[in-house]
Amino acid sequence: xxxxxxxxxxxxxxxxxxxxxxxxxxxxxxxxxxxxxxxxxxxxxxxxxxxxxxxxxxxxxxxxxxxxxxxxxxxxxxxxxxxxxxxxxxx
Numbered sequence: 814x815x816x817x818x819x820x821x822x823x824x825x826x827x828x829x830x831x832x833x834x835x836x837x838x839x840x841x842x843x844x845x846x847x848x849x850x851x852x853x854x855x856x857x858x859x860x861x862x863x864x865x866x867x868x869x870x871x872x873x874x875x876x877x878x879x880x881x882x883x884x885x886x887x888x889x890x891x892x893x894x895x896x897x898x899x900x901x902x903x904x
Contacts, residue, residue, distance in 0.1 A: 816844070843868075 839851040843865045854862055857871050 838849070841847075842849040842851045848862070850856060852862070852865075852868060854860060857863060857868055859871075863871070
Protein backbone atom coordinates (compact mmCIF):
# COMPACT_ATOMS: atom_id res chain seq x y z
CA UNK A 814 0.00 0.00 0.00
CA UNK A 815 1.38 3.47 -0.89
CA UNK A 816 2.41 5.84 1.86
CA UNK A 817 0.24 8.80 2.90
CA UNK A 818 2.25 11.44 0.97
CA UNK A 819 1.97 9.36 -2.22
CA UNK A 820 -1.81 8.97 -1.76
CA UNK A 821 -2.22 12.72 -1.22
CA UNK A 822 -0.22 13.42 -4.35
CA UNK A 823 -2.32 11.00 -6.42
CA UNK A 824 -5.59 12.47 -5.12
CA UNK A 825 -4.46 16.01 -5.82
CA UNK A 826 -3.49 15.16 -9.40
CA UNK A 827 -6.90 13.60 -9.99
CA UNK A 828 -8.99 16.26 -8.24
CA UNK A 829 -7.09 19.51 -8.72
CA UNK A 830 -4.32 19.40 -11.32
CA UNK A 831 -3.34 23.04 -10.67
CA UNK A 832 -2.49 22.30 -7.07
CA UNK A 833 -0.59 19.15 -7.96
CA UNK A 834 2.78 20.91 -8.14
CA UNK A 835 2.39 22.32 -4.64
CA UNK A 836 1.23 18.97 -3.31
CA UNK A 837 4.16 17.26 -5.03
CA UNK A 838 6.58 19.63 -3.32
CA UNK A 839 4.90 19.08 0.04
CA UNK A 840 4.95 15.30 -0.38
CA UNK A 841 8.58 15.36 -1.50
CA UNK A 842 9.53 17.46 1.54
CA UNK A 843 7.90 14.97 3.92
CA UNK A 844 9.21 11.86 2.15
CA UNK A 845 12.81 13.11 2.05
CA UNK A 846 12.78 14.69 5.51
CA UNK A 847 13.81 18.10 4.14
CA UNK A 848 12.70 21.05 6.24
CA UNK A 849 10.93 23.44 3.89
CA UNK A 850 8.11 25.96 3.77
CA UNK A 851 5.59 23.11 3.66
CA UNK A 852 6.62 21.38 6.88
CA UNK A 853 8.54 24.01 8.86
CA UNK A 854 7.26 24.20 12.47
CA UNK A 855 6.91 27.99 12.33
CA UNK A 856 4.57 27.74 9.32
CA UNK A 857 2.42 25.35 11.35
CA UNK A 858 2.54 27.49 14.54
CA UNK A 859 4.47 24.78 16.38
CA UNK A 860 7.79 24.76 18.20
CA UNK A 861 8.79 21.21 17.15
CA UNK A 862 8.65 19.41 13.79
CA UNK A 863 5.45 17.49 13.04
CA UNK A 864 4.63 14.60 10.73
CA UNK A 865 2.42 14.73 7.66
CA UNK A 866 -0.68 13.41 9.42
CA UNK A 867 -0.45 15.97 12.21
CA UNK A 868 0.28 18.77 9.72
CA UNK A 869 -2.84 17.88 7.75
CA UNK A 870 -4.82 17.91 11.00
CA UNK A 871 -3.46 21.36 11.82
CA UNK A 872 -4.29 22.75 8.37
CA UNK A 873 -7.66 21.04 7.81
CA UNK A 874 -9.66 23.99 9.19
CA UNK A 875 -7.97 26.37 6.76
CA UNK A 876 -8.54 23.97 3.87
CA UNK A 877 -12.26 23.69 4.60
CA UNK A 878 -12.78 27.42 5.23
CA UNK A 879 -10.78 28.43 2.15
CA UNK A 880 -12.70 26.00 -0.06
CA UNK A 881 -15.99 27.42 1.27
CA UNK A 882 -14.92 31.06 0.76
CA UNK A 883 -13.60 30.30 -2.73
CA UNK A 884 -16.94 28.69 -3.58
CA UNK A 885 -18.77 31.83 -2.49
CA UNK A 886 -16.42 34.06 -4.48
CA UNK A 887 -16.85 31.85 -7.55
CA UNK A 888 -20.64 31.92 -7.24
CA UNK A 889 -20.62 35.71 -6.93
CA UNK A 890 -18.39 36.03 -9.99
CA UNK A 891 -20.62 33.69 -11.96
CA UNK A 892 -23.72 35.64 -10.95
CA UNK A 893 -22.13 39.02 -11.74
CA UNK A 894 -21.05 37.67 -15.12
CA UNK A 895 -24.74 37.61 -16.09
CA UNK A 896 -24.74 41.41 -15.85
CA UNK A 897 -22.21 41.75 -18.67
CA UNK A 898 -23.57 42.68 -22.09
CA UNK A 899 -24.03 39.77 -24.50
CA UNK A 900 -22.38 41.50 -27.45
CA UNK A 901 -20.04 44.42 -27.66
CA UNK A 902 -21.53 47.51 -29.35
CA UNK A 903 -20.33 48.02 -32.92
CA UNK A 904 -19.20 51.36 -34.19
